[in-house]
Amino acid sequence: MARTAPSQTVGFDEPSVLAEAQRRRTFAVISHPDAGKSTLTEALALHARVISEAGAIHGKAGRRSTVSDWMTMEKERGISITSTALQFGYRAPDGTDCVINLLDTPGHADFSEDTYRVLSAVDCAVMLIDAAKGLEPQTLKLFQVCRHRRIPIITVINKWDRPGRDALELLDEIEQRIGLRPTPLTWPVGYAGAFHGVLDRRTGEFIHFVRTAGGATIAPERVLSAGDALTIADAQWTTAVEECELLAADGADYDRDTFLGCTTTPVLFTAAVLNFGVSQLLDVLVHYAPAPAAQLDIDGEPRRLDDPFSAFVFKVQAGMDTSHRDRLAYARVCSGAFERGDVVVHAATGKPFTTKYAQSVFGQQRTTMDVAYPGDVIGLVNATALRVGDTLYREVPVHYPPIPSFAPEHFAVARAADAGKHKQFRRGITQLEQEGVIQVLRSDLRGEQAPVLAAVGPMQFEVFAHRMATELNTPVELEPLKYTIARRTRPQDVAELQAQRSVEVLTRTDGALLALFADRWRLAAIEKEHPDLVLEPLVAAA
Structure with missing residues (x-):
């Protein structure tokens, strides 16, 4: 697999920093599971010519796994269960030179917390929709996160090579269900399942796609005039033209201000598995997606792009290199120029941090x-002191807002299957908690050898158990608990809560006291009987 590193301009004066920031496009791809997100991610890398061949995975044995799905469980199941960063250079056909920071996110709802952390580090999102299914629950949930964070959204309607719904019907659903006005940039020529190409609404030209074997290589495109398109596509071209005229009459045309203001969404049609429509998406990202802007600190003050270097950690991942067992902290650069080897300040501790191993x-x-x-994402190797949400800076102090944890809804007691591996067990628990794979709750009653794991979804437990066994060589036994609700409480309320039936109070690693309840009816009963108790909902993402 061939890959070229993004070109960089060395020189750290202010004009250089601002010019380089303008070249960055940092975005995430969000979707419901099986909408084709990882396939689209790899197709973008293919069209940027940083890989020579795409390998889509659909959970079937023998298929090649995508570049972004590297964990064993991802390859076996054909789903993304952890976020991944892909950075590469791209030169658009008009000569515009960009550095792409593409963050592939888990689609499964059980990993929403990981996706939220990624969305804290991007300037734009690509919302991928299945042409047959339309807006699905996880897509809606992630859209709400984007709305909360004021992240502009580009919509991609995927799988147009398969039978699906009417294009105008899908646009109506987007507007009615999430309140974004769709402004299509391309329009399909051919109904879902008979995809010939797209009408580029900006030029009026027909972009005709040609299939390749298995969709593994870039699909050739022919740009044709309206007259030639009528000869090739006949009635389907006529239908596309008529529908575009309806869109124009309805005012559904792209407007940059409303897009960046998060009230409209540009729309494109693709068949990512065939690499159809992918180059158009790349060019839209280059020319329409926003470049990095000033980041707000914890006090709501903007950190200018040309201020001294600062960044925040949005993800920690171990187990990527099985040979070295190292640990990687992903940090989004917010201001200034970073140079490998810089000694910066770790805001949480005030201690110096050396960036010798930056990747x-x-x-x-x-x-x-x-x-x-x-806009760039730096991988800091073996950064054992760093946690999700930590800030790094040079010269001028800054502290970016912490990244909140989701409210857990599933709980289980973890024990080492081999009692003789208690030290490895504790190290593994600490590592996976720091990565954000799981939340860990403890109490004196249960002890260090039987912590309670808290998760947004049950698949997090599977990932935890799999990684403990395969990466850390410490198989675990999990005992599900019947709690479903967690509330934050105060030290003075612990004794009263512990005396209640079907209630347990534990301490999270960040010091928060969490009271666990079997169900909302039990919670409601206790709140009614003891109105003086403080039981605060845990703040989730949006």
């Missing part, structure tokens, strides 16, 4: 990163 990440592959600018 550019491309899925599981990594290369040394010498310089980085606002």
Whole structure:
């Protein structure tokens, strides 16, 4: 697999920092499971010519796994269960030179917390919709996170090569259910299941797609005039033209201000598995997606792009390199220029932090990163002191807002299957908690050898158990608990709560006291009987 590193301009004066920031496009792809998110991610890398061949995975034995799905469980199941960064350079056909920071996110609802952390580090989102299914529950949930964070959204209606719903019907659903006005940039020529190409609404031209074997290589495109399109596509071209005229009459045309204001969404149609419509998406990201802007600190004050270097950690991941068992902290650069080897300040401790081992990440592959600018994602190797939400800075202090944890709804007691491996067990628990794989709750009653794991979804337990066994060589036994609700409480309320039936109070690693309840009826009964108790909902993402 061939890969070229993004070109960098060395030189850390202010004009250089601002110019380099303008070249960055940092975005995430969000969707419901099985909408084709990882396939689209790899197709974008293919069209940017940083890989030579795409390998879509659909959970079937013998298929090639995608670049962004590198964990064993991802390859076996054909789903994304952890977020991944892909950084590469791309030169658009008009010569515009960009550095792409693409963050592939888990689609499964059980990993919403990981997706939320990624969305804290991007400037734009690509919302992928299945042409047959339309807006699905996880897509809606992630859209709400984007709305909360004021992240502009580009909508991609995927799988147009398969039978699906009417294009106008899908646009109506988007507007009615999430309140974003769709403004299509391309329009399909051919109904879902008979995809010939797209009408580019900006030029009026027909972009005709040609299939390749298995969709593994870039699909050739022919750009044709309206007259030639009528000869080739006949009635389907006529229908596309008429529907575009309806869109124009309805005012559904792209407007940059409303897009960046998060009230409209540009729309494109693709068949990612065939690499149809992918180059159009790349060019829209280059020319329409926003470049990095000033980041707000914890006090709501903007940190200018040309201020001294600062970044925040949005993800920690171990187990990517099985040979070295190292640990990687992903940090989004917010201001200034980064140079490998810089000694910066870890805001949480006030201690110096050396960035000697800084890397550019491309899925599981990594290369040394010498310089980085606002919008870039840096991989810091063996950064054991760093946690999710930590801030790094140079010269001028700054502290970015912490990344909140989701409210857990599933709980289980974890024990080492081999009692003789209690030290490895505790190290593994600490590592996976720091990565954000799981939340860990403890109490004196249960002890260190039987912590309670708290998760947004049950699949997190599967990932935890799998990684403990395969990466850390410490198989575990999990005992599900019947709690479903957690509330934050105060030290003075612990004794009263512990005396209640079907209630348990434990301490999270960050010091928060969490009271666990069997169900909402039990919670309601206790609140009614003891109105003086403080039982605060845990703040989730949106």
